[in-house]
Amino acid sequence: MKLFAQQAALENDKRLSDKATTKGFDNTLSDGLFSLLDKGKVLPSRKMSSIKNEYAVTPNRSGNDDRHTETANRSKAVLQSEHRRFVAEGTVEFSAIKTDHQEHMGVNQNILFGNVLTNEGGGYHPNLGVFIAPQSGVYVFSSSIMTSVNVEQYAAIAVNGNLVAQIYGHSDNGRHDQGSQTVVIKLNAGDEVAVQSTQSNGDVWGNQFSSFSGCLVWLQ
Template sequence: MFIVKMKTILSVGAFCVSILFMHIEANTDVEFHSILARLSLLEEKQASSDKRIAALEWENKLSQKRIKDLEKYKTYSDRRVVALERKNALCNRKNNELDILMKQYAHKVAIETDKLLSEKNNTMDGYDKTLSYREVTSFVNDKNRSDRTLAKPNGKDDKLTAADEMANRLTAVVQSEHRRVVAEGIVAFSAMKAAGQEHIGLNQNIIFEQVLTNEGGGYHPNHGVFTAPQSGVYVFSSSIMATANGEIHTAIVHNGNAVARMFAHSVGTHDQGSQTVVLRLNAGDEVAVQNIDISDDRIYGALYTSFSGYLLLQ
C-alpha cells in the first residue's frame, strides 16, 4: 500500500513538473517572438537612419562644392570690380584731359571769332557784333577740318580721335549757345509751303520748308518750329490755304498751347484762313502752327501757305 501511494505521489509530481515546464516554455516563446519583433523594428530604424545619414552627407558635399563655387565667383567679382574701377579712373582722366583741351580750343575759337567779327561791317540795327547761326556752324566746322588736316599729314581720318571728339562737343556747345541767345541782334523769319502736305495728324506741326528769311537762326524748317533765341515781345502771323473742296483747322501754338485758331473751308475752289498774334516769349520758348480738330487732313502749298515772325522789342 505504501508503494502504491508513493507511485501515485511520484506520478502527480511528474505531471506537475511537466505542466510547469510547458508553462515556462510557452512564456519563453512569447518573449522570444516579442524580442524578435523589437529587433526587426530596431533594424528598420537603423536602416532609415543610415539612409538619412547618407543623404545628409551628400547634401553636405553639395554645400561644400557650392561654397567653393561662390568663393571662386567672389574672387572673380573682386577682380572685375578692380578692373572696372581702373577703367572708371581712366575715363575720368580722359574726360579731364578733354575738358582741358576743349577750354583751350574754345579760347582759340573765341580769338578767331573776334577776328572775324572785327572784319564784319554789317549796318543792321544792333546786329553788327552777331554772327548768324549758319556762319558760326560753318566757321567751327571749317576750323575742325583744318585742325584735323594739320594734325594728320596724309589727310586720313579713319578713327575718331580725342581731338575730334572734343571739337564735336565744342561745336554742339557753340551751336546751342547761339540758338539760345543772339546778343543784341535782330530776330526775324519767314517760311512758305512750296509743296502740299497730306495725311496730317492731330496736333501735328505744319512744315514750312521753303525759308525766305531766318535772321537769328530761330526757325527750324525740318520741324516747323520757331525757338526764341532771346526773351522779348514777338509778332507771329500765319496763312493757311485749304485744298479744293477741303476743310482745314489749324492753330498757332505757344509751347504746345493754342493761342490763335485758323479755319478755311473751300467749296469748288480754294479758301484761306489767317491770324496774327503778339506774344511775350522767354528764351527757349517754342512757337509752331499745328493741325487741330481733323485727323488725316491736307494743306495746299504753292507758296499760298506761310508762317512768319519777328522780335518786336526786347
C-alpha cells in the first residue's frame, strides 16, 4: 500500500509538471502571437510616421525644383524692371514720307520729308528735315530715296553733319531709280540725324516714294 501510494504521488507530480510545462508553452506561444499581432499594428504606424517625416523634409513632391522657380522669378523681375525703365523714359520713334518734289538742292542740304506718319517723343522736325535725339541710346534709321526721271542722285544719312551711310540712285531712259540705307548707331541726347543731298543740283522725287524713319532701340 505504501508503494502504491508513492507511485500514485509520482504520477500526479508528473501530470502537474506536464500541465505546467504545456501551460508555459501555451503562454509563451500566445505571448509570441500577441507580440506579432501587436507588431502588425505598430508597423503601419511606423511606416506612416516615416512617410510624414519624408514629406516634412522635402515638401515639394511635384517634381519641380524650387531653385529653378526662384531663378525664373528673378529673371522675370529683371525683365519687368528693364521694361518699366524703358516705358518710364518714353518711346522714341518717327516715320515721315516725302510728298513734294525737291529740286536744285545744294551739297549737304537736308532732304525734307513733310508727311509725318508718327513722331513719338517729338524728335523729328519736318520743317528742317532733321531728327534730334531726345535721349541717349542705340537707334536704327532707314531712308529710301527716289530720283527724278533721268537723274543721278547722291545722298546720305548724316549724324551731326558727318556722313554715316550713302544712298545712290541713277535713272535713265525716262525712268526713275531708287536707293536706300539702314543703319544702327549710338547717339547722345541732342545729336542730329538727317538725310542730305551730297551733290549740287540734287533732285529727289516725292509723291510718297521717298521716306525717312527711325526709332530708339535701347537706352544707354
